[in-house]
Amino acid sequence: MSDDIQHDSRSVFIGSGSGFWGDSALAVPQLLTAPRLDYIVFDYLAETTMSVLQRARLKDPELGYATDFVTGAVKPNLKILMERGIRLVSNAGGLNPAKCRDALLAVAAEQGLAPRIAIVTGDDVLALADRFEMPDGQPAAAATAPLMSANAYLGAQPIAQALSEGADIVVTGRCVDSASLLGIAMHEFGWAPHDYNRLAQGSLAGHLVECGAQATGGLFTDWETVPDWADIGYPIVELQADGTFALGKPAGTGGRVDRATVAEQLLYEIGDPAAYALPDVVCDFTQVRIEDAGTDRVRVFGARGRAPSDHYKVTTTYPRGFQIAIMMAIRGQRAKAKAQRTAQELLKRTRAQMARAGFADYSGTLVELLGAESMYGAHARVEESREIVLRIAVQHRDRKALAFLQKESASAGTSMGPGTRSHFGGRADIQAVIGTASHFIAKEHVMVCLQSAPDAPMQYMPAPERGIATEPLSTDPVGTASAALDVDTVPVTLSRIAHGRSGDKGDDANIGVIARKQELVPVLERYLTEQRVRDYFSHLVDGPVTRFALPGLGAFNFLLERALGGGGSCSLRSDPLGKCYAQMLLDLEIPCPRDLLPQTDRLHNQGDTA
Incomplete structure (x- = not known):
């Protein structure tokens, strides 16, 4: 750690203005009520969103970006944002960052404003399809259908550079969701590309807020305890130079921020928590600690990092026919x-x-x-x-x-x-099915570009230094729980002793399970096994189930492979994203020693909440 970083006592305040394309317009005006705010980050690009953007661009080459960012987030708030010097970073550029910038400049000109808008491009690697690789390093097989798009998940360094050059707004195409916040941190604190522990902490902060209000009580297991969904607060991170941070929300807003709500979000959409691979760093979240630090505020620390691989992940899209879903109400x-x-x-x-x-x-x-x-x-x-x-x-x-x-x-x-009512509001639409596939490409083949203004030359960012190979997956050791747990047990639903949250990555799902108190961790370890979870979801899951431990949180993460019927727009299911999987699992009954049971119902047992 450099002396400058060691003695930098500043805090940078970063709000989350969007968790997906279609999120509430409530976020930005609400964040602007905070007395201190330096940046707002916006995430729009779920994997399914890329399919939506591709359809839009096929119809109109001027589109292919998240229009909500322009019309809903920036246009109504740009004047006050610029007056307060609050800078924006967003992946709203989608498949067309340049057109997104043009639209932003147009709405700014209407208000007599002239923000400096930089764009980051180079994620479009469709022309490099012959260089795609599989996870084992072998060349990827030829696509079974013509590819419609291919985008690499870029990292944070171009964002940091754009901010260093004075951008008020940075618009990117496809990058990892956490890169927006990490790029801010690298710029503000001068973090170097090899400061892996700090990069891991910054990435964790970005991961926690990338889905907006999911970090402040949205989707929380104990939903009954979360007040005022109508005005739920959006998260604000207070980040320090050493990478530690606090997470809270604007005063007077709804929602709930505590160890339990934030821990649930940490487990959302991850695989092996010891090898959360990003372009800038491979994160180890297994020893992360979350501590309550006042009303609706937590402190987060303990993420560790190591060198990333020398490849970017690539998601490709291709046509897979068409689908329709019809619904009707039947009563009696x-x-x-x-x-x-x-x-x-x-x-x-x-x-x-x-x-x-x-x-x-x-x-x-x-x-x-x-x-x-x-x-x-x-x-x-x-x-x-x-x-x-x-x-x-x-x-x-x-x-x-x-x-x-x-x-x-x-x-x-x-x-x-x-008793049949055969239509809800007219005929259902026939939709194009756009398939997705994941590959890898060597970073040295990807030309990442930064343009600080429409008339500025393109700056080509050098490929990051070659990283070292990541360690093998760190699976959870099984069999260490004491046999004494078998004595005087009673069957309980999992929800009585744990929280849960689930999410998706392509056709895979994950379910994070967090013990409500530390003494219950051995119970989960002993009875909530990979096989038990696999059996419970046998009608939905075609692949293996792997369990990972997060001792710092008293939690376990389950990765369910080939679990979503194809996932995203390819799936015929009404829940192609695995949103309900944690709720389903929380109905599972497992044995629990009687003396470890919560003394009161979970709605009144907040002191035991993990």
Whole structure:
């Protein structure tokens, strides 16, 4: 650590203004009520969002970026942002950073303002497809369909450079979600590319706030204890030069910030917590500690880092046909049986029509009875219901083939079961299915560019120094829990002794489980095994389940491979993102020693909250 960093006692305040494309417009005005704010970061690019942007760009080459950033976040607030000197960093550029900048400059000119806007490009690596590699270093197989896009996940260094050159707003294309905040930290504190522990802490801060209000009580297991969702506070990080930080929210807002809410978000969308790989650093979150530091405020420390690999991750998109999902409400006696038959008859009818017209069968079908717990498989508890929403989702290579179900579904309201309301607001749309695949590319092949103004020359950023190979995955050692845990046990639902949060990465899902108090960690270790989780989700998961330990949080992370029916826009499921998986798992019963049980119901047991 340099002397300058050692003696830098400043704090930098960074707010999170968006967790995804479509997030609330509440965030920026709310953050502006904070007495101290230096930056706001905005994340718009979920993997499914890239598919949406690709569709938009195909229709109009002027699009392909997150328009909400321009119209919802910047336009109404730009004057006060510039008056206060608050700088913005966003990946809203998507597939078209230059057009995003043009739109920003246009709305600024309307207000007589002239912010300095830099763009970071180079993530588009479609022309380098012949250099893509698999995780084992072997060349990637040729794509089965023409690629529509290919984007590398860039890091934080170009963002830091843009800020150092005076940008008021930095717009990037595809970069890792946490890079926006890490780039700010590298600029403000002069962190070097080899300051791995600080880079890991900065990346952790970025990871925690990249999904907006999910760090401040959104999606929290004990949702009943989170006040005022209508005005939920968006997170603000107070970052210091050594990488430690506090996380809070604007005073007087809703939501909840404490050890439990923030720990849940740390586990969101991660795999091996000892090898969270980013372009700038490989993070180890296993010893991270989160401490309550006052009302709606926590202190976070303990992330460690090591050198990154010399490759970027690349996500490609390609056409995979079309799909449609129709929904209808069915009510009355034996609604579940009526819904099942309705689906069977509609599929039978449309298959016959398709065959007569010369089309092949559907390439995929899925029937879900929402309200009958169809997602739960053998764990469903609803035997019958008087109200069901029937959802039929199908895929086909030819858009025209799906027009039969699109049209015929309405007839269920007159020719099938009583109590059927066959449409919600008109015919369902036929959507293009855009598949995604992940590859890797050597950093030396990727030309990362920074342009500080529309008329400025492109600056080519040198490839980062070659990193060292990362260590193998650090799986959780099993079998260390004491056999004494088997004495005087009672079955309890997992929610009584743990919190949980789940997320997605492509076709994989993760479920983070956090003990409500430290004494319960051995119970989770002994009874919440990989096999138990795999068996519980056997109707949804096609791949293995791996468990990882996070001793610093008293938590375990489960990685479920091939768990989402293809994931994202490829999946026919109503939850292609695994959002409900933690909630499902929390209904699982496991043994727990009687003397370790919480003394009161979880809603009143905040003292035990982990």
